[in-house]
Amino acid sequence: MSKQVGIVGVPPLEIICQLNEEQAQIIDLDEPLLPLPIDQTDRYLPKVYCAILRTVLLNALNLHLDQIYVDTGPGKCDCALHVATVLQYHLNIPVIAVRNLDTKDLGYPISRSSLPLINKIQDITQGVKSCQPSPAYPPCQPSAGFWGVPPRDFSILSLFPDTTHVYGWTRCVENKTPADLELEAHCNPAVPTVFFAQSFCAKTALAKHLAEQHPKALWVDCDVSAGSSAKAKIEAFLELSGVTSGRSDRAPS
Amino acid sequence: MLLADFGTSYCKLLDTEKSTEPKIIAAREIPRDFRVDIGTGHNAKRRSRQTLNELTALAKGGLQLIAEPDFVLLDCGSRDIKFIHFKDGEMKDMGWNTECGASMGFTIELLATYYHIDYAQVPLPESGFSVTCGVLGLSCIFDAVAAGSSELEAAGKFVRGIARNAWRFAGSPDKLYLSGGLCDNPLFTACFPCELISLGRFVLLEGLLSSVDSKAMP
Numbered sequence: 059m060s061k062q063v064g065i066v067g068v069p070p071l072e073i074i075c076q077l078n079e080e081q082a083q084i085i086d087l088d089e090p091l092l093p094l095p096i097d098q099t100d101r102y103l104p105k106v107y108c109a110i111l112r113t114v115l116l117n118a119l120n121l122h123l124d125q126i127y128v129d130t131g132p133g134k135c136d137c138a139l140h141v142a143t144v145l146q147y148h149l150n151i152p153v154i155a156v157r158n159l160d161t162k163d164l165g166y167p168i169s170r171s172s173l174p175l176i177n178k179i180q181d182i183t184q185g186v187k188s189c190q191p192s193p194a195y196p197p198c199q200p201s202a203g204f205w206g207v208p209p210r211d212f213s214i215l216s217l218f219p220d221t222t223h224v225y226g227w228t229r230c231v232e233n234k235t236p237a238d239l240e241l242e243a244h245c246n247p248a249v250p251t252v253f254f255a256q257s258f259c260a261k262t263a264l265a266k267h268l269a270e271q272h273p274k275a276l277w278v279d280c281d282v283s284a285g286s287s288a289k290a291k292i293e294a295f296l297e298l299s300g301v302t303s304g305r306s307d308r309a310p311s
Numbered sequence: 312m313l314l315a316d317f318g319t320s321y322c323k324l325l326d327t328e329k330s331t332e333p334k335i336i337a338a339r340e341i342p343r344d345f346r347v348d349i350g351t352g353h354n355a356k357r358r359s360r361q362t363l364n365e366l367t368a369l370a371k372g373g374l375q376l377i378a379e380p381d382f383v384l385l386d387c388g389s390r391d392i393k394f395i396h397f398k399d400g401e402m403k404d405m406g407w408n409t410e411c412g413a414s415m416g417f418t419i420e421l422l423a424t425y426y427h428i429d430y431a432q433v434p435l436p437e438s439g440f441s442v443t444c445g446v447l448g449l450s451c452i453f454d455a456v457a458a459g460s461s462e463l464e465a466a467g468k469f470v471r472g473i474a475r476n477a478w479r480f481a482g483s484p485d486k487l488y489l490s491g492g493l494c495d496n497p498l499f500t501a502c503f504p505c506e507l508i509s510l511g512r513f514v515l516l517e518g519l520l521s522s523v524d525s526k527a528m529p
Contacts, residue, residue: 294366298367
């Protein structure tokens with residue numbers, strides 16, 4: 059039976075390659091994997107805390123894993139560093155803190171493709187389990203931008219057109235350089251862009267800052283799930299910016 | 312064509328073929344199976360064949376009613392507050408607060424019913440409570456009454472706090488257009504520290520109407 063290895067953030071490519079060679083099953087603990095209430099983590103983490111890292115804890119406590127790699131470097135966040143400490147205390151498996159400082163660009167064709175935005179983000183997050191670059195999709199002409207981290211609640215992504223380009227940390231993840239702050243700060247001023255961060259994440263500061271510099275921007279944060287307010291803001295922003303989304307039950311605007 | 316702004320407490324309804332005057336119906340009195348052609352508002356999805364986003368409806372209504380390239384339009388409803396800011400005829404900023412602005416309009420109405428308050432008779436308070444949420448703000452009223460304030464005085468400070476909070480939420484503009492049921496509340500409108508122009512309760516309906524006019528239905 060293959061080894062079950064949890065990852066938090068994006069561990070260095072060298073580790074992913076090694077796990078691929080060992081044919082280990084890599085499990086991305088950042089994603090909601092279990093139908094369990096997130097409140098189960100209240101014993102271990104404050105309620106007012108990044109929902110992604112609360113999800114990490116929920117997964118780690120309830121999955122049968124052999125070991126966990128946590129990126130605790132600038133490619134993730136300080137909160138992950140402290141969550142690694144919590145995991146090390148409560149779990150009886152190796153929880154290995156690593157620092158991903160990879161600088162070799164492997165490209166970001168998915169981010170610039172015409173795939174539906176949900177598929178883009180799903181493919182990019184799946185890609186963290188592989189040391190291979192993304193498939194070579196042709197770039198499309200962007201009509202909108204999504205800047206930020208993969209949201210915990212993917213439902214907001216359905217509001218965007220397929221011609222949305224992905225920026226921010228998600229693009230860095232596809233490029234296998236999650237600590238590339240220059241690439242993370244890059245965005246396209248020519249297209250209306252939603253700057254997204256998880257509530258209580260340090261990246262909210264960068265999201266808000268970049269949104270203020272951008273000529274057509276909306277900055278949004280969401281916690282565990284995206285409320286109707288956040289979705290309506292994104293929907294209205296895109297509509298009023300002249301961007302057409304895919305919903306079919308809307309009146310013409 | 313039947314258009315409706317399905318607010319939390321009241322539905323604003325316009326039948327474009329029968330009348331040019333919208334009707335107002337209490338939300339609790341709408342039959343369960345009532346449906347319209349195009350709706351907006353909290354309860355629109357389950358009652359409308361097509362829906363228009365509330366912020367979009369607000370923006371479109373504002374563009375119809377306000378003949379200026381730069382404006383800030385704030386809608387204060389029963390449950391939430393939202394604003395749209397246009398500059399040079401283009402959307403510059405927007406906001407929708409369902410959490411910290413929660414239930415402000417509804418609470419103002421509840422207070423009037425419970426304490427038998429006519430807001431036209433409440434003196435304009437010189438100061439107000441720091442209120443960011445209608446429900447939490449009730450505690451300020453109870454505390455003030457317990458400390459010896461009259462119910463009228465406490466309610467006045469509550470309304471002033473809500474108005475100031477809504478104004479700050481909209482970006483503290485010098486001039487503000489107001490939409491929603493609270494346009495009819497003279498105390499609320501008097502508490503804004505800026506030039507205020509009330510557009511009434513049918514701005515979102517106006518936005519729906521302009522959507523129908525601007526394009527053929529699919």
